[in-house]
Amino acid sequence: MSYFGDIAKAVSTISTGMKITFAHFKNVGKNKGTFTTQYPKETLTAPAFSRQQLHNNIDDCIGCKKCAMACPVDCIDIVTVKAGADELSDCSDGTKRRLHLTVYDIDMAKCMFCGLCTYPCPTHCLTINDDHNFIKFERSELKYKFSAYSPEDVVRIEKEAAEREVIAKAEKAAKAKAKAEAAAKKKAAEVAKAKAEAEKVETAPEPEKTEPKAKTEPVAKTQVEQVVEVKKEEVKLPVAEAKENEAKAEEIKPTEDASKEANSDNETKES
Amino acid sequence: MDNIFLWIAITLGAMVGLVSVVGIVSIYLERKISAFMQDRLGPMEVGFGSLVNAIAGKEVLREGRIGLAQSLADGLKLLQKEDIIPDGADKFLFKLAPMIVFAGTFSTFAALPLAEYFIPADVNIGLFYILAISSFGVSGILMAGWSSNNKWGLLGSLRSTAQMVSYEIPVGVSLVSIVMLTGTLSMKGIVVAQEGWFWNWHLFGAVGHHGLIGFVLLPMMVINFIAYFIGSLAETNRAPFDIPEAESELVAGYHTEYTGMRFAIFFLAEYGAIFVGNAIAVALFLGGWYSGIPAIDQANIPGIAPLVFILKTFVLIFVVMWIRWTLPRLRVDQLMTLCWKYLIPFTLFTFFSVAIYKVFIV
Numbered sequence: 001m002s003y004f005g006d007i008a009k010a011v012s013t014i015s016t017g018m019k020i021t022f023a024h025f026k027n028v029g030k031n032k033g034t035f036t037t038q039y040p041k042e043t044l045t046a047p048a049f050s051r052q053q054l055h056n057n058i059d060d061c062i063g064c065k066k067c068a069m070a071c072p073v074d075c076i077d078i079v080t081v082k083a084g085a086d087e088l089s090d091c092s093d094g095t096k097r098r099l100h101l102t103v104y105d106i107d108m109a110k111c112m113f114c115g116l117c118t119y120p121c122p123t124h125c126l127t128i129n130d131d132h133n134f135i136k137f138e139r140s141e142l143k144y145k146f147s148a149y150s151p152e153d154v155v156r157i158e159k160e161a162a163e164r165e166v167i168a169k170a171e172k173a174a175k176a177k178a179k180a181e182a183a184a185k186k187k188a189a190e191v192a193k194a195k196a197e198a199e200k201v202e203t204a205p206e207p208e209k210t211e212p213k214a215k216t217e218p219v220a221k222t223q224v225e226q227v228v229e230v231k232k233e234e235v236k237l238p239v240a241e242a243k244e245n246e247a248k249a250e251e252i253k254p255t256e257d258a259s260k261e262a263n264s265d266n267e268t269k270e271s
Numbered sequence: 272m273d274n275i276f277l278w279i280a281i282t283l284g285a286m287v288g289l290v291s292v293v294g295i296v297s298i299y300l301e302r303k304i305s306a307f308m309q310d311r312l313g314p315m316e317v318g319f320g321s322l323v324n325a326i327a328g329k330e331v332l333r334e335g336r337i338g339l340a341q342s343l344a345d346g347l348k349l350l351q352k353e354d355i356i357p358d359g360a361d362k363f364l365f366k367l368a369p370m371i372v373f374a375g376t377f378s379t380f381a382a383l384p385l386a387e388y389f390i391p392a393d394v395n396i397g398l399f400y401i402l403a404i405s406s407f408g409v410s411g412i413l414m415a416g417w418s419s420n421n422k423w424g425l426l427g428s429l430r431s432t433a434q435m436v437s438y439e440i441p442v443g444v445s446l447v448s449i450v451m452l453t454g455t456l457s458m459k460g461i462v463v464a465q466e467g468w469f470w471n472w473h474l475f476g477a478v479g480h481h482g483l484i485g486f487v488l489l490p491m492m493v494i495n496f497i498a499y500f501i502g503s504l505a506e507t508n509r510a511p512f513d514i515p516e517a518e519s520e521l522v523a524g525y526h527t528e529y530t531g532m533r534f535a536i537f538f539l540a541e542y543g544a545i546f547v548g549n550a551i552a553v554a555l556f557l558g559g560w561y562s563g564i565p566a567i568d569q570a571n572i573p574g575i576a577p578l579v580f581i582l583k584t585f586v587l588i589f590v591v592m593w594i595r596w597t598l599p600r601l602r603v604d605q606l607m608t609l610c611w612k613y614l615i616p617f618t619l620f621t622f623f624s625v626a627i628y629k630v631f632i633v
Contacts, residue, residue, distance in 0.1 A: 018597050020597070021308045021597040025593075027310075036312040
């Protein structure tokens, strides 16, 4: 009868299920017993090459901003200030550091853990590691500041950089002035030289002229005169070209300096 | 008069304490057992160690490693929760419902025979009183679902009512067999009838009453016990009969709209009802406060009788939890099929068998 068959089936299936749960109940505390990790007290190691947290070894960072360029979500914020000569030590791989990193912030709340920022890093100072324990209570706390400088340091560094810049500007101006003077002198000297050469050229053919005179050959005379005229033209042309080149160079140089100054101004303003 | 009031106060205090302790311990056990059966650890952080340390302000005890104080912490948390009463609710009934549900459970504790010397009220209709009062909670559940003005709540309470009314029958009939054997409705009388060795328990027939011939009733009584156990599961809305609060269908059933302490009272009442249901099973089928070995009972160890009773009850509560975390929920029609097509015929069969035994054999 299916009525009692159903009862038998119910009893057997229920006992099977109860056996299974009791087996699990018995296994508590054994190795295969529980799968819970008591998280803050015991942690699992993340899989190898897992991307969890960005870390910047600030002593090796040269402030090239390649990581910030690579970041798809713009979570890396860098501000640099030019350093004085020999003010900073070299990186561990020997690369020269020329910039103070007054700000190097990574906002892990924005970070999408792609790891693309670590690839272009020339000194391999920016790494993404498997440390996944960075729980914070405020979103702002997820902004990791890697810069080694305190706010007072930053103020000092900026002040020093500004002073250096003023000095550099003055030096540059002086240099430019000296250069301009030197260029003018050179020009004058060259002009004089060219004149002298031209005179030389003009005077030099005279002995040649005398020789044909001695021969007194009218056909030859005319030939010599033609040669002299050609030579005059040849001498004059290079001098003119040199003059023109110098003028051009003087025009270009000041603009280059100006653009450089403008760049450095921008950098200081950012900081 | 003074004495009576004092006695009432002490009994009430003791019972409130018992209900609370039973609730807290049951909830802790439930969480731990469910965790172990699902390969988890359950509550691990809130132990009495951390509680003591928090009060002392320094490390006095080692941190609790098995979460013993978790239920206390949850109770404290629920006390601080906002008490929300929905705008559309019938506010009077909404506030009344948890009280009625809890009162229904709490009143049944009055007739529980924890020991020969520890029955708050040994009335001569004890069993009848318990069955009647424990069904009283249904009206509270119906009230909760209706007054919430919530479709989940109403559906849950309707299901609960249908289920409880149906399962009253097999539960009642299976208990009537015992009453026929013992000839009394007094809880004390029923337990005393099972004194001595464990084969005198009603689960193994009527040996305590009529000697070896009582073993004839063994299959009847086992069927009765199983029918009563299944029925009590359904009456206390436990899985696999938890369709009134089926969380995957009805959010939380009749207590969907309840928060804070009102919800906690429902919860406490539920676990109290489980305790009462299994305590009745222990008193009627498993020898009550008798340990099953006469030497232990006669040794006059203070407090052994209530301890044995509560221990037996908690063994059954473990089985209840074990069932909950094993079996899937029944459909409404399956629930009714189980009750009307299986339990009621079987309990009626045992009822008539016991009647025939009582009239013709003994």
